[in-house]
Amino acid sequence: MTIFEKIRKWFLKAKEKAQQALSKTRFTQELKDLGGIYTSKLARVLSRHYDDVPAGVKTVEKVIAEQEYEFAAIFRNGKLEGKLISSGKEGSVMFEDALLAKMKNAVVTHNHPAGGSLSPADIKLFLKVGMKEVRAKCPDGSVFSLKNKGVRLGNKEADNIIKKIKNELEISYGGISDKIIKQRFEADLLMKELKSRFGDKIDYIHYK
Amino acid sequence: MEEIDLEVLYYIVPEVYRNKLDGEDDPNSSSIIQSEIKIGKYLYSCSLEHYIQTIMTSFLEKYPNTVALDVSMSVPYYPGGSGDNSPHRKENDIQETQFNYKLIEENNEDNEEEYLDNLKIVFKASQPKLFDWVEKALDGKTFEKSTENAVVIYEVSQSPILKIEVKEKKELIIFIDKGSYIRYYSL
Numbered sequence: 001m002t003i004f005e006k007i008r009k010w011f012l013k014a015k016e017k018a019q020q021a022l023s024k025t026r027f028t029q030e031l032k033d034l035g036g037i038y039t040s041k042l043a044r045v046l047s048r049h050y051d052d053v054p055a056g057v058k059t060v061e062k063v064i065a066e067q068e069y070e071f072a073a074i075f076r077n078g079k080l081e082g083k084l085i086s087s088g089k090e091g092s093v094m095f096e097d098a099l100l101a102k103m104k105n106a107v108v109t110h111n112h113p114a115g116g117s118l119s120p121a122d123i124k125l126f127l128k129v130g131m132k133e134v135r136a137k138c139p140d141g142s143v144f145s146l147k148n149k150g151v152r153l154g155n156k157e158a159d160n161i162i163k164k165i166k167n168e169l170e171i172s173y174g175g176i177s178d179k180i181i182k183q184r185f186e187a188d189l190l191m192k193e194l195k196s197r198f199g200d201k202i203d204y205i206h207y208k
Numbered sequence: 209m210e211e212i213d214l215e216v217l218y219y220i221v222p223e224v225y226r227n228k229l230d231g232e233d234d235p236n237s238s239s240i241i242q243s244e245i246k247i248g249k250y251l252y253s254c255s256l257e258h259y260i261q262t263i264m265t266s267f268l269e270k271y272p273n274t275v276a277l278d279v280s281m282s283v284p285y286y287p288g289g290s291g292d293n294s295p296h297r298k299e300n301d302i303q304e305t306q307f308n309y310k311l312i313e314e315n316n317e318d319n320e321e322e323y324l325d326n327l328k329i330v331f332k333a334s335q336p337k338l339f340d341w342v343e344k345a346l347d348g349k350t351f352e353k354s355t356e357n358a359v360v361i362y363e364v365s366q367s368p369i370l371k372i373e374v375k376e377k378k379e380l381i382i383f384i385d386k387g388s389y390i391r392y393y394s395l
Binding site for chain 2: 031086101104119121124125128129130134136154155159160162165179183
């Protein structure tokens with residue numbers, strides 16, 4: 001490799017890194033401009049001292065909180081199931097169908113590199129697979145947690161709730177083109193629906 | 209019968225938008241939902257004959273997204289709608305609808321996927337033309353008609369509809385072939 005090629009390679013790598021950083025800054029700025037999007041007021045705020053999740057979950061959360069990409073971990077009976085999962089994206093983690101069965105009655109945690117409360121996708125996956133708890137660790141150390149305290153849902157019943165909210169969202173807020181604002185509405189509509197159907201059997205907490 | 213496009217009931221969510229934490233929705237989501245709302249509005253205001261025929265047609269060739277169909281039939285699309293999951297009809301002619309699901313695999317905790325075993329529709333009053341409506345909807349399909357204990361049974365060939373039972377012209381049950389099940393995923 002000639003010196004010219006080495007310089008060119010170094011330049012392209014540096015350019016790619018700078019673009020990634022700029023993209024992240026823009027994304028975070030967009031969220032800030034929208035007034036702390038996804039920080040749902042529907043979550044009750046508790047001191048993190050009340051967070052009684054197994055120690056292993058907290059240890060993994062400390063690690064993933066510092067990552068710029070999203071990582072997820074599945075815990076069954078307090079033990080990590082398999083490895084940390086990432087799709088190499090800042091704003092999403094995808095799962096193969098085969099992993100869904102492992103999430104049933106499990107605690108599934110992940111990080112939100114940009115902060116904020118649970119997204120509609122988080123709440124929907126929690127419902128669809130029948131998780132015990134879904135958690136999102138934020139860079140400020142706080143955790144959003146949605147717990148199932150005894151609701152048993154068939155998968156079609158869960159799909160029905162999700163679909164119903166989606167339709168109501170389209171009817172009520174169909175004119176809103178901003179995807180992020182729409183997602184905030186969807187997350188809150190889903191939470192309100194769960195509270196209205198299941199009351200205290202569903203608990204949404206922000207551990208600060 | 210007025211043409212209503214049911215294509216949206218067969219839309220499969222692309223893999224990248226299925227099982228995920230966070231991330232964007234399927235970009236087709238909004239147009240899909242709008243089409244479902246259109247079906248819902250049609251089912252709310254059409255004649256009972258067209259209501260039955262539209263539902264039967266949706267199962268005739270291919271297993272549809274039954275959750276989308278259910279929600280289309282029950283979400284209120286008019287001012288003051290109750291928001292519950294009861295059937296909504298302008299003419300208030302349906303007593304109840306039941307989507308009865310069964311597990312695809314019994315006793316397998318790793319697979320709790322459910323398919324629609326049958327869809328039951330109960331009318332508020334006896335419908336004298338119900339047999340005509342059913343047979344019209346089955347037009348083009350081979351079926352055998354029989355009667356057992358005052359229940360008229362249509363056994364249908366080469367369709368996701370296994371059979372249809374009509375009781376006293378007041379109750380219609382559409383039984384679905386488990387083998388025709390298609391997983392559509394939710395948006």
